[in-house]
Every structure is written in C-alpha cells, then in structure tokens.
Amino acid sequence: MQWYSGGADEPRFAVPAAALLAFALLPAATAAQTGLVIEDGQAQIVPAFADSSTWIRHDLWVETGFDSDGDGRPDRVHVDVTRPAQTESEGLQVPVIYETSPYYSGVAGIDFAHFWDLRQEVGGEPPPRDPFPPTIRHIESQPRISNSHVATWVPRGFAVVHSQSPGTGQSQGCPTVGGANESLAPKAVIDWLNGRARGFTSVEGDEEVEAWWATGRVGMTGTSYNGTLPLAAATTGVEGLEAIIPVAPNTSYYHYYRSNGLVRAPGGYPGEDIDVLFDFIFSGFPEVRDYCLANVRDEMTAQLDRVTGDYSDFWAGRDYLNHIDGVRAATLMSHGFNDWNVMPEHSYRISMALRERGVPLQIFYHQGGHGGPPPLELMNRWFTRYIVGVKNGVEDDPEAWIVREGDDPREPTPYPSYPHPEAEGVALHPGGDGHWTGTLSLDDSGAGPGADAETGTVVDNFAFAGDELAAAEWSNHRLLYATPELREDVHLSGVATVRVRVSADVPAANLSVWLVSLPWAGGGEINDNLITKGWADPSNARAEDIASPRTGTPLTPGEFVELEFALQPDDQVIPAGARIGLMIFSSDQSFTLHPDPGTTLTVDLGDTSISLPVVGGNAAMRRALGVPASQ
Template sequence: MMKIVIRNYWVVATFLLAFQWVTHGQMAEKASPVIENGEAQVVEAFSDPSKWIRHDLWVETTFDSDGDGELDRMHVDVTRPEQTDTENLKLPVIYESSPYYAGTAGMDKGIFWDVQHEIGEAGKPRKHPEVTRVGERPIISNSQIRTWVPRGFIVVHSSSPGTGLSDGAPTVGGDNESLAPKAVIDWLNGRAKGYTERDGNKEVKAYWSTGKVGMTGTSYNGTIPLAAATTGVEGLEAIIPIAPNTSYYHYYRSNGLVRSPGGYLGEDIDVLYDFIHSGDESKRARNNKVVRDTEMKNGLDRITGDYNDFWAKRDYLNDMKPMKAALLMSHGFNDWNVMPEHSYRIYKKAKEMGLPVRIYYHQNGHGGPPPLSMMNRWFTRYLYGIENGIEDEPKAWIVRENDKKDDPTPYADYPNPEAEYITLFLTKGAPSKGELTTLKAKKQGTETLVDNYSFSGTSLAKAETTEHRLLYVTSPLEDDVHISGVPKIKIKLASNKPAANLSVWLVSLPWSDALNTKITDNIITRGWADPQNHSSLTESKPLIPNKFYEMEFELMPDDQIIPKGQQIGLMIFSSDKEFTLWPEPGTKLTVDLDETELILPIVGGKL
C-alpha cells in the first residue's frame, strides 16, 4: 500500500494511508512519495543508492523472431527503493528500452553504402561488421535511475530483440520491436511471465509495481516508447519520446529520394541492423539471412527510393489507432539526423485522435529532453493520477533563439495558430541572386543550374555567383519575421537526364561565419525530393530529358524568428553533399520561374 504526501492543498484526490507498528507500541509512518506543486519530490528515504534493490530477469514475449521454436525472452533490469520489499510499497515505473545497451559496431567507413554513383544504380558492396557484446549483469543501463528513483518511481530497462542478452532478431521497426516492450509492460501488470534465467522456469513477479508505466528515451530509445504505445497495451499511461524516429522511410528517404540522415552519409536500414546486432552469436547467421539479406535486401530499394509495403510496416503513423498513452513530444528544429517532421507528424495525429498531447521544441540539434519539471509533471499526472492542472496548460512550448532550453515560451499550439501561409514568387537573377517577393512578376522564363556534389550547400549559399545553384532572396526584412509551421514549395522543372537529385534550402542571409554563430543564424530549414516521384511517392518514372514536370513537397517543420535586417533566401540545387547520392557532375536542372512558388507559414501573415 502507498501513501502520497501532498503539499499543495488545491489538489483534490483520495489516497490510501499505510502505517506499521514498531517497537514499544509506537506508530511509525512508512516512506512515501511526496508531491509538491504537482511534481514528485526527492524523498530522502529513497535516495541512498546503496539501499536500492537491483536485479534482472527475462520476460517472455508472444513471438519467436529468431526462429528457434521458442518464444523470445527479453532481458530486463529493475532498480527500486528498498521499501518496495521492507514496507510492501508499490510504485509506478519509468521504463526505457534500447538496442544500444549491450554495445554496437564500430563506425568503420566501410559499414556505410557508397554514395558516389549514378541515381538508379546500385552502390558498391559494403562491410558487415560483427558487434562485440558488452555489459555485466544485473545492470543493463544506469539511465533515468538517479533522476526518478529518489522521486518515488521504479526504473526498468530492457534490451530490444536481438541485442544484448535478449532473444530474437533486430528488425529495425518490425512488429517484434513493438511487442517486446508490450510484453515487459504486461509483465509489470501481471499479464506476462518473467523468469530469473534466460532458459529457466523459475518465475519472478513484479509485486512492487502499481502497473502504471511511463516510457521515455532519445532517438532509437525514443522510438520504442511510441512503438509500445501503438499496441494499445494497458498500463502504459504516458510516453515522452525525445527526437524519435517515427518512420524509417522518412529517416532514410525524402519524397522518393535516397537521402541519408545528417552525419551518417550512406547509412540505410540494413546498416543500422548491423550496427545494433549484439545478440546471441549463435543466432546471428540465421538472423542475417532472414532479416538483413532477405527482407531488408528485397524491401529497402536504394534504386528508386519509392515508398512500399516494407517501409509502410515501419511507419508508426500507420499503427496509431490503438494508442491511448498521453504523449509529450520533444525535438530540436535543427536536428538534421532525426528530422523534426518525425515528432510533428505523430503529435498532429495524436491531437486529431483526442489524446492528451504536448510538444516541446528547442532550436538545437539531435536530442534534448524537455525540462525536468515538465517531464515530472507529465509522469506525476498520469502515473500517480495527481490532478496537477497540466491539461489546462498550453499545448506547445518552444525555446526561443536566445533562451535556455529550460525556459521555453508557451504557445496555444504548434504551428502557431496565428500563422498564415503567404506565397512568395521568383524573379530571375542567375548565376547571382534573383528576388523572392509577394508580387508575381510576369514572364520570368527559366533558369538553369549545373549539378556538382563537390560543392557543399553551405558554400553554395555563401557564393556571390555560381552556376551550381539558383538563389532567390527577399529584400532586407523591415521587422522580425516569425515562421511557424511547415514551409512548402511548388516547383516546375526539367532535367537533361532521366534522374536527378533535388535539394532545397531556406536560408537567412547574409551568411554568418562569426565564431559565436548560433545554429539558427544561417539555415532556416531544408527539404529534398526525387523529381521521378513527381506524381506518386510509390512509383518512380524516369524523366523525359528536358521535359518539364510539376511537383509540390514540404520542407522540414520550423519555428524561428528571422531578425530584422536579414534576408530570407530560397536556394534550389541538385546534389546535397552531406545528404544525397553523388552522381557524376554535369546534370542540368532548369526551373520555370513563373510556375515555381515558396509557401511560408508566417505569424501575422505578413512578410
């Protein structure tokens, strides 16, 4: 039984009190969680690590993903206050799962796909590294523990299928990666079996769990909470995914284009498979044959980049119908690894479903959790059931450009409800700069760029004149301009070859190279697309040389204030050295300026 001490009396709730008799007939109060101002507080009785109980076990799942004829078991560890034994205290659980806990493959250059080849051709064969498993029982990970155990939560970790001491095969977004954490949550609620040994029959019960579970984690570790939530598992009350990959297609492709995540040129889903495959060495050959060399090889399609059934099965947006968990999303607008569209698309859908949702955005790169107070209030509300008023707070919290990450600005929603789309048109100016204006000029004709991957996007944006990009800029801004939402581009273009990369950057000029330059100073947002997919994401068609095609696609979501005096620039180019394939230089893209538009979401609707 559990007592919760509440120090803010405006909270209305009923709680059970538990006491125990001690020597001399005196009544002593048991150690209990303390809630103050809607947050779980650090409790001295829970704060001594030497008194924490730490143990591990294996939870039996409902699947056999390594094909050995036995249901896979997931390796799980538990860290809990001693009072869960000495005082029969039951507490809620903070749970993080990962494929990374037991070690990963090295980042040898050969592990990645070669990107220096023509679009539509296969790259050179790549290396398949072996992962050397690390870690000692009973500790799988120490993440989350020092934050949450002293505040009256139990912390649980698990290694995902085919990693560490967990059975199974890594599938990188397959169903088993959703069902594995579901099984652990079922065990925490008494609906699945746990065992003291990987191959043993001695059961272990989660008698110390209230059954209320919250999940969190960053990147892949942030994907797994969403994966678990899409199963609709009872007991998973709240999740806080941080920079989660919510669609492996959106991670490795962009509007039909083969496009790497930032910082990992040549990565693809089979590369990530090799990187995390730290499970049972005796099962790896079979897993490689079935998963990597068959399912992934046949489905990933680096030739066309089309969206297909393989990718659809690894898109959590398609699986959200059963989801019930309260969702607090966190992401950086300048995360060019797991890009901010990943969180926005899930937040938007969860909101449409009527789920409790909040979103926290900052201006930095990959990772970055919400402020601890925000996370605490989220978990306290949904795991302890404390009516702390969080439902009445603004839906969106955005860290402004010069603010600290723990000091976000509240907004009614994201995108900002005051944002309106405005359309900007192009006037000619190549090879220097054309204009970007709200007034459409007639008969601007066409302008042509020449692809050359050896020039980075940064160098192209800084160049005063170059034939390798087209650049269109606004007049210097008379006032600060607040962009909030998802910019779009409509473009009409032709290629002199059957295939070409298309890259678009939205930049703030003049470009700053100062030592104190912030991540928001130069690049506003970006986007990529395959002109061969101009009419369908699921079917590429070779371009007829020099024939014009129309297409429309979104850039990455953003919320940024461009300061007065800067100019907003639309840069159109072909191969993006840091993200796309590197075909032989020389492909020419011709853009019809009269039929090309940039659509920007501007707060106040005025540029």
C-alpha cells in the same frame, strides 16, 4: 496519511503511490507507508527513497509472444529493475519509468567503408555494400543494463526499468529495426509489470519472478532510437502504458532514410541505410547470428530499394503513423528544429495525428540539434499526472513549449499550440538571375507556367557543399533568390511548402531546397543562417502522396514536371535586417546520392514559389518587406 498545508492553489501532500491509484484496495497498514511527496504538481525527492545504498537491483528475462530467431521458442528479453527499498520492507507499490534500447551492450564502430557508396546515379543500381563484420563482442552477463533515469526517479518514489531490444545484449531474437518484435518486446515487459506475462530469473530457466511491487502504471522515455521505442510500444495499445516522452524519435524508417521519393541519408551518416543500422546494433547471442543475417538483414537489403527510393509495404510496416490508432498513452513529444539526423518532421507528423485523435498531447521544441529532453519540470508534471494519477492540471497547460533563439533550454516559451495559431501561409515568388542572387517577393504578376519564359538553370555538382553554395556570390550550381532586408522581425512557425516546375536533361535527378537567412555568415547549422531544408525526387511529381510515393515516372529530358513538397518543420524568428533566401540546387553533398556532375536542371520561375508559415500572415510579411497593404 498526512496532509500538509500548501500554496493557495495546490496543497503539498505525502501519500503512498498505490493509494493515489487504488486507495480502496489497500490494507489499513498502508497508510503508514513511506510515500510519494507531491508539491506544485510534481513528485519530490523523498529522503527515505534517496539513499542509493538501499535500492534493490535485480535482473530477469521476460517471455514474449514471438519467436524472431527461428529456434521454435518464444524469445525472452533481458530486463533490469531498480526500486526503492520500501517496496520490499513496507510492501510499497510504485509506478515505473521504463527505457528500452538496442544500444545497451555496445554497437559497431563507425566505419564508412561498410556504408552504401554514395557514388551512384539517381535511379541507377547502387554499388554493392560490404556489410560490417561481426565486430560487436557479445556480453554474456550484464545484470545492470543501464543507470539512465535512476538518479532522477528512484529518489522520487518510482521504480526504473530497462530492457534490451530483441537480438541485442542478453535479449534473445533478431533485431528487425522497426519490425513488429520491436513493438511487442516492450509490450511484453509492460504486461509483466501488470502480471500478464511471465518473467524468469534466467534466460533459459523456469524459476519465475513477479512484479508485485509495481502499480502497473508505466511511463516510457528515451532519446533517438530509445525515443522511437516508447512510441512503438504505445502503438500496441498495451494496458498500463499511461504516458510516453519520446525525445527525437524516429517515427518512420522510410522518412529517416528517404525524402519525398529521394534516397537521402540522415545527417552525419552519408550512405547509412536500414541494413547498416542492423549491423550497427546486432550484439545478440552468437548462435543465432547466421539465422538473423540471412533472414532479417539480407531481407532488408533485398527490399530497401536504393534505385527508386519509393515507399513500399516494407517501409509501411516500419512507419508508426500507420499504427497510430493504437496509441492511448499521453504523449509529451520533444525535438530539435535543427536536428538533421532524426529530422523534426518525425515528431511533427505524429503529434498532429495524436491531436486529431484526442490523445493527451504536449510538445517541446528547441533550437538545437539531435536530442535534448524537455525540462525536468515538464517531464515531472507529465508523469505525475498520468502515471501517478495526481490531477495537477497539466492538461490545462499550454500545448507547445518552444525554446526561443538564444534562450536557456530550461526556460521555453509557452504557446497555445504548434504551429502557432496565428501562422498563415504566405507565398513568395522568385525572379531574376539566381546564379547571382535574384529576387524573392510577394509579387505574383509573373506567375503561371511559362510566364515570360523566365527560367533558371542548375548544373549539378555534388562537390560543392550546400553552405558553400549559399555563401557564393555567383554559382551556376544553384539558384538563389532573396527578399529585401526585413524591416521587422518575421516569425515563421510550421511547415514551409515549395512548389517547383522543373525539367532535367536526364531521366532522374536529385532536387534539394534550402531556406536560408542572408547574408550567409558561415556554419549555418543553428539559426544564424539556415532556416530549414527539403529534398525530393522529380520522378515522383505525379505521386498521389509525394511524402510516401509508391511509384514514380522517369523524367523525359527537357519536359517540365510540377511538384510540391514540404520542407522540415521549424519555428524561428528571422531578425530585421536579414534577408530570407530560397536556394534550389540538385545534389546535396551531405544528404543525397552523388551522381556524376553535369546534370542540368531548368526551373520555370513563373510556376515556382514557396509558401512560408508567417505568424501574422500576409499583413505581417508586408510590413516586414515594406510593401503597402494596397499593393
């Protein structure tokens, strides 16, 4: 083993990967092996590993402990491996970077004719859906599943492994879209990497293959659905999964397709629901297609409940927060604050739970949309610490890394944690005529149910998009209240919470809330105007937990209900000269159902407010609004 002089704080050294973990167990000859090079706490590219022409590639099938396609045999999942030549020539054992996905063998084309029809009354029966025809051509042979991560990690002395989710590609079984087999399949692969599960050279054969070249320590990563599955695997507590880096993960299918009891689509996919996603990914073996459709997809359709939008055991089983106690893998979470597909609450809710449980945690947030991994340096330090075993001090690094507005995503700003430790809730109260633009102020003198009988009305009409409503000088389809121009920047960090006292002239209605920055300049998707959003079903106003409501109560026309719910997490600096606006309306064209126009909501302004997570709290907000501290 050779050591090299390094910087004052940390030496540069080269050492076999396995020796970092269990040097005492290695034969003396191992000291001459090609090894990982660690510098500044990160694994470096090693020329001997970097020659791609020497890499060893092979595929196999790992036997799981479940039978999801009903054929009486354990399902096998398809796996590919790319590893340095030295694992063969020198007997080198290496750590593993692993990504699994339902997408590797293709997906159905987007055809909104096969999505759910949004023209549905809230609380009414949905029009029937015409499922996708079986359009994904099954690929019989796919030895190389994916090249993701290979060029980054194999030259640094890692093996890279991919697998296909059950019921996709050459993996047996049925897709369950968040069901137990999606957690247990990657667990089986990690068990195989640790010698606890069997791998085979063919899907039906009995010739076994072992992962003798693996140290057994695994890190998982991926984006979107591929970012969900590392968390799914981690909830099993599988030994050997040491670190995960989920990027824009869907941590709850309920929170992906519903919001505070309201049927709500992910951004860009109006009318999508969990059974639509099944059709979108089902690329598995044709001989099990009918079984999977009848026993999985059709069961989803029967239980997803687009009438009430309420939480149920069906959704609870697909909510990873309910299985969070199993997670021991060090987690570096990544998400965009303007991700309206997999919304930022998904990473927020899990990171808060892991922090409470003492799981090693780091958070990377950026100002963009869907996707966006952390900078390689953050990922490398994370994997080097937890799956290579080098004590590089990453646990002493700042917990939160946030890309500030306009900054290079590779240069995030560090913070002690997220939300910002100095953020405090500051309540703002609406007043005046919200058909024009009313006031939003610290003044709570008119607060209280029915105070001064000041109300605002909204006539629902889904034909008007949210950005149109925010830009309108006057509209009876929304209520808009705004602060005076800010005299100083206002840094919001965390979750804004809105409290609304509202009535409707029908038993059920959509309720949508946007927090905006004015004047509205158009677009509004990335910081210029849009701050955050939220949606809720007033029928769930009395729910014990409105974020996951089990039951609702139809509204009595004209009778007020009070509900409080969180908007999507954010971290944004609202510049001096802007105005912070609260917009309340009914149907959100891009996200909610589209009931017949004409429903009228009445908002009691005296008992409606929004609490903003302001860094510096009330004092900072007062300075920004020019309000003396004595008032």
